[in-house]
Amino acid sequence: MCGIVGLFAKSPEVEERLGVHLAAMLGQMNDRGPDSAGVAVYRDPAPSGASKLTLFSPDPHEDWAALAAELGESFGGTPEPGVRSSHAVLVVETDAAEAEAWLRANRPDLRVMSAGSVIEIYKETGLPRDFVEQFSLTDLQGTHALGHTRMATESRVTTEGSHPFSTGFDLCLVHNGSLSNHNRLRRNLRREGIEFQTENDTEVAAGYLAWRMREGATLEQALEGCLEDLDGFYTFAVGTADGFAVLRDPIACKPAVLAETDEWVAMGSEWRAISVLPGAADATMWEPQPEIVYVWEKTPV
Amino acid sequence: MAVAAREQAAVELVDLEQTSLRDLNQRLHDLARAPGPSAWRIVNPSGAHALACGIDAEVEVEIDGHVGYYCAGMNKRATVRVHGNAGTGLAENMMSGLVVVDGNASQSAGATGRGGLLVVGGDAAARCGISMKGIDIVVGGSVGHMSAFMAQTGCLVVCGDAGEALGDSIYEARLYIGGSVASLGADCVEKELRDEHAAQLSALLDAAGIDADPSGFRRYGSARQLYNFRIDNAGAY
Numbered sequence: 001m002c003g004i005v006g007l008f009a010k011s012p013e014v015e016e017r018l019g020v021h022l023a024a025m026l027g028q029m030n031d032r033g034p035d036s037a038g039v040a041v042y043r044d045p046a047p048s049g050a051s052k053l054t055l056f057s058p059d060p061h062e063d064w065a066a067l068a069a070e071l072g073e074s075f076g077g078t079p080e081p082g083v084r085s086s087h088a089v090l091v092v093e094t095d096a097a098e099a100e101a102w103l104r105a106n107r108p109d110l111r112v113m114s115a116g117s118v119i120e121i122y123k124e125t126g127l128p129r130d131f132v133e134q135f136s137l138t139d140l141q142g143t144h145a146l147g148h149t150r151m152a153t154e155s156r157v158t159t160e161g162s163h164p165f166s167t168g169f170d171l172c173l174v175h176n177g178s179l180s181n182h183n184r185l186r187r188n189l190r191r192e193g194i195e196f197q198t199e200n201d202t203e204v205a206a207g208y209l210a211w212r213m214r215e216g217a218t219l220e221q222a223l224e225g226c227l228e229d230l231d232g233f234y235t236f237a238v239g240t241a242d243g244f245a246v247l248r249d250p251i252a253c254k255p256a257v258l259a260e261t262d263e264w265v266a267m268g269s270e271w272r273a274i275s276v277l278p279g280a281a282d283a284t285m286w287e288p289q290p291e292i293v294y295v296w297e298k299t300p301v
Numbered sequence: 302m303a304v305a306a307r308e309q310a311a312v313e314l315v316d317l318e319q320t321s322l323r324d325l326n327q328r329l330h331d332l333a334r335a336p337g338p339s340a341w342r343i344v345n346p347s348g349a350h351a352l353a354c355g356i357d358a359e360v361e362v363e364i365d366g367h368v369g370y371y372c373a374g375m376n377k378r379a380t381v382r383v384h385g386n387a388g389t390g391l392a393e394n395m396m397s398g399l400v401v402v403d404g405n406a407s408q409s410a411g412a413t414g415r416g417g418l419l420v421v422g423g424d425a426a427a428r429c430g431i432s433m434k435g436i437d438i439v440v441g442g443s444v445g446h447m448s449a450f451m452a453q454t455g456c457l458v459v460c461g462d463a464g465e466a467l468g469d470s471i472y473e474a475r476l477y478i479g480g481s482v483a484s485l486g487a488d489c490v491e492k493e494l495r496d497e498h499a500a501q502l503s504a505l506l507d508a509a510g511i512d513a514d515p516s517g518f519r520r521y522g523s524a525r526q527l528y529n530f531r532i533d534n535a536g537a538y
Binding site: 255 | 347348349366367369370388389404405407424427446
């Protein structure tokens with residue numbers, strides 16, 4: 001099953017309360033995915049020359065301040081860890097690739113959940129309603145966000161196997177469905193230098209998008225490539241630094257609803273998820289067509 | 302305000318923010334065994350699933366807002382009107398009565414329906430009327446792919462366009478399409494629209510309260526080549 005939600009703010013008021021809305025939407029999708037939950041929130045851009053990472057530690061007593069100090073010694077600055085439950089966000093005075101390489105070399109026990117300049121990913125096993133509390137989601141402000149509630153079919157229920165998946169800077173993917181050619185595709189993508197942390201099918205789709213975009217495709221072109229190269233069922237929601245996109249496979253048996261007002265654009269597996277947003281009753285609502293890429297992006301200031 | 306209050310006095314008003322879905326559905330089911338209000342108005346449905354499912358009584362139920370999956374499923378005798386959009390499986394396996402949705406319906410609207418009339422004012426998504434068995438469905442807008450798949454009997458009227466593989470493996474249902482057809486499914490062919498069909502189409506549009514010109518429609522149905530398995534047809538499966 002699984003539940004997907006996405007919210008794109010079109011007003012400062014919605015940006016201000018993004019976490020509140022996201023938490024409410026995720027709560028509505030609790031029963032579609034009781035195994036685990038996760039969100040990607042786009043917020044607080046790192047300063048120019050710096051990058052932002054979200055890290056997960058399996059150790060509940062992780063000393064994030066010590067890690068921040070080490071990163072400060074290596075790259076300068078005094079990073080302050082933003083800790084939420086088992087995750088911490090760190091702004092590092094170097095580019096994301098350098099920071100990831102440092103972590104691989106010095107702290108291989110930590111998992112990089114996201115890297116880039118604006119993205120933050122939080123995900124954990126357990127009921128989505130509990131996740132919302134555990135990670136204090138309602139505090140979060142931001143421009144846009146995606147969320148997922150998981151009912152696992154293709155791989156184990158672990159923190160790493162939860163959605164969203166990110167294999168590119170500021171890029172993430174949530175997925176309702178299952179892919180059947182992910183093993184072969186993962187092998188091919190590994191040869192192209194794309195790295196994977198799990199045996200999960202969705203991570204392969206995220207890696208596929210990262211690879212296509214690295215090779216020069218736009219987000220839209222990369223998603224259109226999915227129609228050719230991915231075999232299986234999917235409703236995808238993809239987050240980028242500027243916005244989000246939605247795609248359904250040609251059979252379109254996995255649900256999706258889109259809605260828009262002057263204040264926001266939202267997507268959900270079901271209307272229930274969107275009905276909790278302010279002004280939802282008067283929103284324009286429609287079902288995305290199969291094989292059509294829908295994109296919303298911030299207009300550059 | 303006084304007028305509104307007077308109207309409401311005759312109508313059983315149920316607010317789903319105050320009443321649980323299960324309680325409401327139980328009260329609607331009880332109407333099959335004991336008399337109760339004949340007119341109902343449901344507010345704040347907020348996309349709830351299985352709303353007004355399994356009614357077996359001559360009642361009128363109006364729902365203000367969008368509904369989730371399986372709304373008015375298995376409906377018998379009742380009239381259910383949704384002033385909003387509907388999720389997957391609207392009026393699934395309807396037996397009789399009338400179900401009207403003002404907005405759009407998601408996939409599998411009217412699936413396996415055995416009787417009655419389903420009206421969707423806007424578009425219906427994929428698999429509309431899949432395996433229909435006697436229900437009549439009138440769609441004011443367009444339908445998605447694989448609509449009327451294995452449709453056995455009844456009529457599907459689409460004022461707009463039909464998606465890919467319309468009427469795949471169809472039996473004896475009649476399909477009337479006002480717009481374009483992306484492609485026909487296996488064993489579905491265009492057929493002559495004779496006077497009796499024009500009369501049936503007009504009657505269905507009238508019953509649905511949809512103002513569309515019947516003269517522009519085309520009729521599709523079964524070529525009857527796939528009723529029994531023949532090895533010559535293996536490529537069509």
